[in-house]
Amino acid sequence: MLTRNKLGLGMLTAVLALTSTELFAAWDLNMMEGITEISRETYRLHMLIFGICVIIGLGVYGVLLYSLIKFRKSKGAVASSFHHNTKLEVVWTVIPFVILIGMAIPSTRVLTQIYDASESEIDILVTGYQWRWQYQYLSDEGEDVSFFSNLTTPDEQIYNLAEKGENYLLEVDEPLVIPVNTKVRFLLTSADVIHSWWVPEFAVKKDAIPGFVNESWVIAEQPGIYRGQCTELCGQDHGFMPVVVRVVEQDEYDAWFSEKQAAAAAIAELANQDFTLEQLVEQGQTVYNTYCSACHQPNGQGLPPAFPALTGSPIATGAIADHANVVLNGVPGTAMPAFRNQLNPVDIAAVITFERNALGNSVGDMITPVEILQLLQAQ
Amino acid sequence: MANKDTANGYETYYVPEQSKFPIWASFGMALMVFGLGGLLNDIKAGVDATVSGWMAFLGFFILGTVLYNWFATQIRENHLGLPSAQLKRSYVYGMYWFIFSEVMFFSAFFGALFYVRFFVVPWLGGEGDKGVSSMLWPDFTPTWPVVSNPNPNLFTNPGESMEWPGFGGALSYLPLWNTILLLSSSVTVHIAHTALKNENRQQLKIWLGITVLLGIVFLFLQVEEYMHAYHELGLTLNSGIYGSTFFLLTGFHGFHVTLGAFMLAVMWFRVMKGHFKPEDHFGFEAASWYWHFVDVVWVCLFLFVYIF
Amino acid sequence: MAHDIAHGHDDHHHGPAKGITRWLYTTNHKDIGSMYLWFSFAMFLLGGAFALVIRAELFQPGLQFVEPNFFNQMTTMHGLVMVFGAVMPAFVGLANWMVPLMIGAPDMALPRMNNWSFWILPFAFAMLASTLLMESGAPNFGWTFYAPLSTTYAPASVTFFIFAVHIMGASSIMGSINIIATIINMRAPGMTLMKMPLFVWTWLITAYLLIAVMPVLAGVVTMMLFDIHFGTSFFSAAGGGDPVLFQHVFWFFGHPEVYIMILPAFGVVSEIIPTFSRKKLFGYDSMVYATSSIAFLSFIVWAHHMFTTGMPLAGELFFMYSTMLIAVPTGVKVFNWITTMFKGSLTFETPMLFSIAFVVLFTMGGFTGLMLAIAPADFQYHDTYFVVAHFHYVLVPGAVFSIMAAVYYWLPKWTGHMYDETLGKLHFWLSFVGINILFFPQHFLGLAGMPRRIPDYALQFADFNMISSIGAFIFGFSQLLFLFIVVKTVIGGKKATAQVWDNPEGLEWTVDSPAPYHTFSTPPLVK
Ligand code: HEA
């Protein structure tokens, strides 16, 4: 019963927490107002409904409390015998109804506002993957910018072997970047199961549904870094696919964007260079840890039967073409995704070579980015 | 056990003594579905499925045997005159509400059909409120029946659909014949019922027999149609949403027809054994109600799955 | 007088059979009721144990006890076991025990089928629980099992889950048919519909809801089965299907389901409050109409669970409005209960304490429900702990408290002994305090942005999670006290009179305590 002694400890800290005021201040007890017109509207709506409920509650609980105190047998109360009163019943049917209409009107207004995604200046295709987000900027000219956003919190922190950082579980390798005061439209979809993309400060939460596209939009009014999480159960690491958005000034955005385009071009370049087995294995290690180890495990042992082991597996030690095929196109009907669009040729070549020459495998052969490119063109 | 209570004019309600049936029925049912589950998983995993297969069969066998004896007991009790008029009303209510639950079961599938047809397919094809979705399926054109799937590699396109061929081809259109068959079977079972009420056993035997036959022919044609769909039309469970809805709806209806025909067959044998009186024949009535129900479902199927 | 008649006829029947077969083969509504109640409590402990695993893991940030995948299995099994194993069977058990007694019927309409409905459940849940031991692990896709997570990406055990749901559904449908037949057909002469106790009324309507939606649940799991094993594409866009189709069909069942878990609770409270207020229930008729309109509305609000799926605007608005409407009839009930107490002569025995707590805390759950109904605001609440707080307030101090109230209220009638009032009160206060420590902070967690169904969380959520977990263990272990009290009462205790409380309404109080094995073999006359 490990939980027991934890419990004692918890009691203690809880008492401390309750007494120490600055901790109290640290607790945010309410919805955040956020940094967009919509988020503020939503917040006001939330406070309005909440206020109404509190008032009604005070009334209801007031009468209840009064009766509990005033009409106790012990205080010699004798029961009167009335048991209905049509007028009263009509009144308390109609009044709530009217109140509800009062709530419905502003709600309808805000909802209609939220649903108007027209006239956006930037469109971004947001795709959910188990368990990371992909952002593709749908701009027409130049190299298209597209990248994945992965959780960077190290396992040591999650397994309590290291001090937890301040953005524990809310930090990614590459956040989404959007310019301030610009209407950005998000087109949300998914590559596998349903995910849900949420940034509280934007009051934007929309499901990313495989095979369908949902629209949502934001006009962020303050630069800064805003953090949210996936809010639809999407399997094992549902709790570990944060959303991080960096809102920046327009010029900073432009600079960042062209830099991204240049980088994209560079990758295409890089793909045509030669690599040594060692280089690939080394780079493959990092790719493997980010994209594969969640299922196939860091040591390559996997979690059979759901997630097969790579160590000594027929694929990772068999014909390299088949191995590449599995990694590029995935295995339909299983959790193995197609990485052809998730990773660039260099990374794919690297991770394949890694899997064949590490994790207890030593096939000794390698595949180059160029060969990957050829495979991709072939298909 | 007399069911007149002399003290005051009520018939006492017959509460059966202890019974072994329920728990064995539950056991059989559980064993059956546990076996089925294993069976399906084994097949999917491509491992040997004999154990689970036998488990399912054994469970089915137990359930079947129990139900047979259960009903037999029920009938014997009835012949002993144990059930009061009130208890018989309970049976009637029971059957009504059971049929209502079946109606809801089918409405779930019909609901799915309409939702897919009037919302999903247009959306995927770029029409309506969620039309943006079509950016993921550039070369999908929304039609009903869906003849070409959004991703034909995962779900092979049906060759042809089961659509109404127009009056030209009407005569060679099996569903039409099936409709005629079932509708007339509803009539024949009704004739049999009236015959039973008028003590006309001869008529009863004949018309009930005919009803069962019509049911069997219907099933036969249904199988015929499935073979046609699979082999000539290339319409399978695997050919996307049209095949899915088509086979699910018609398949479950076919399953219910089988049940209904089986019930009626049982009733026919009971008639042969001289069961049922003009004023007391609930078993027969229940079966015929069920039969009318599957008939109505078919009419909906014919209209919404085949014609429109 | 009904008392004497009932009494005079017991000797026509022999009492219960001896030994285990009494329970295995019984056709007696009282035996079956008791079995349902014991089964439900066992499931409550099991589902609770799962919940404690969840709370233990969430006690602190970081992963301490379980892996994420197992955590998801716990969440899923907890939800399933509590809803289908604890709450629903408990109410069916109460119906079995009380409905015949309340309407003056000799037993349930179809006694053998009644026993069948019960015995399916242990098998169904054994099957469901067995998935925990399978190599693929138990279902891990949440009790709402959204496709495609529950189809293409599901563990192999999903097949057994599907079949478990199928036979559970069969059990519920048979049980409901039985209850409806009993209520419609077996009321004692003079027991007109509008004279029926409210518990009977609420169950009549609940049974109707069950028969209407259980087949739909069966339908949706069947579609899953076909997608998984027979290559159909109901929930896959690649074949022209839609994952959201699953959600529509599921919630068409799912929302009425949540009222199935609360309407009988309304009934229970409407029996108890008048007794301890020594005053007739206020607005009986409006109670009946309110219950009916809640039942009706429950069919047209389902998509309020799906506001973030990107439904067309018209849909969002329709479901927002219809959902808000439910506040009106529910309000009528709350007001009626309070007016019943108003100018009454109140005493606070344990059943009354639980009922008052029900009124207070359920109403709170209702308020948060109403907030969730506001679509634009729900974009912020959805799938956060605010929702978890909402539904636990309506389910635990709602449904579960009402069940406990009912047990304390009728236990003397069942066992012939009074329970230990001081222990009862202790149990109440522990539960009341525990539950609020457990679930109140979850409102804050949700508003602060903590998603549900996560095994680990960001640091700003740490404090409230710790408090919540502490509450969980307080509440949880207090339930062992409940077990103790009930067992103690079954074994012995102060003899209970036929009336038990000071002149409560209803036929059940006209028969001896403990209620004879067979009651009302000849219908009593209701004036
Ligand atoms: C017993 C079960 C139960 C009950 C009774 C309710 C009652 C209500 N529920 Fe709840 N609900 C659940 C169980 C229940 N719910 C569950 C289990 C979920 C989560 C499922 C999941 O995702 O896992 C859920 C989720 C849920 C959602 C989805 C949230 C989300 O996922 O984003 C919504 C949204 O509208 C909602 C609304 C309501 C409303 C409006 C009521 C109303 O019936 C409440 C009406 C009552 C009152 C309003 C209080 C009393 C009234 C008055 C005092 C009158 C005056 C008041 C006013 C005029 C304001 N519920």
Ligand code: HEA
């Ligand atoms: C009526 C239904 C019901 C009831 C009574 C409860 C009771 C409780 N629930 Fe429940 N809960 C749900 C229905 C219910 N829940 C549903 C539907 C969900 C959604 C699931 C999903 O997201 O899919 C949910 C989800 C849910 C979550 C969110 C999980 C997540 O999102 O990851 C949490 C977290 O705190 C929680 C906690 C609790 C606790 C602490 C209790 C406590 O009240 C439990 C009380 C504890 C006990 C009764 C323990 C008694 C046992 C012992 C003391 C030990 C001895 C044990 C044995 C002998 C076996 N529940």
Ligand code: CUA
């Ligand atoms: Cu992605 Cu949850």
Ligand SMILES: [Cu+2]
């Ligand atoms: Cu709901």
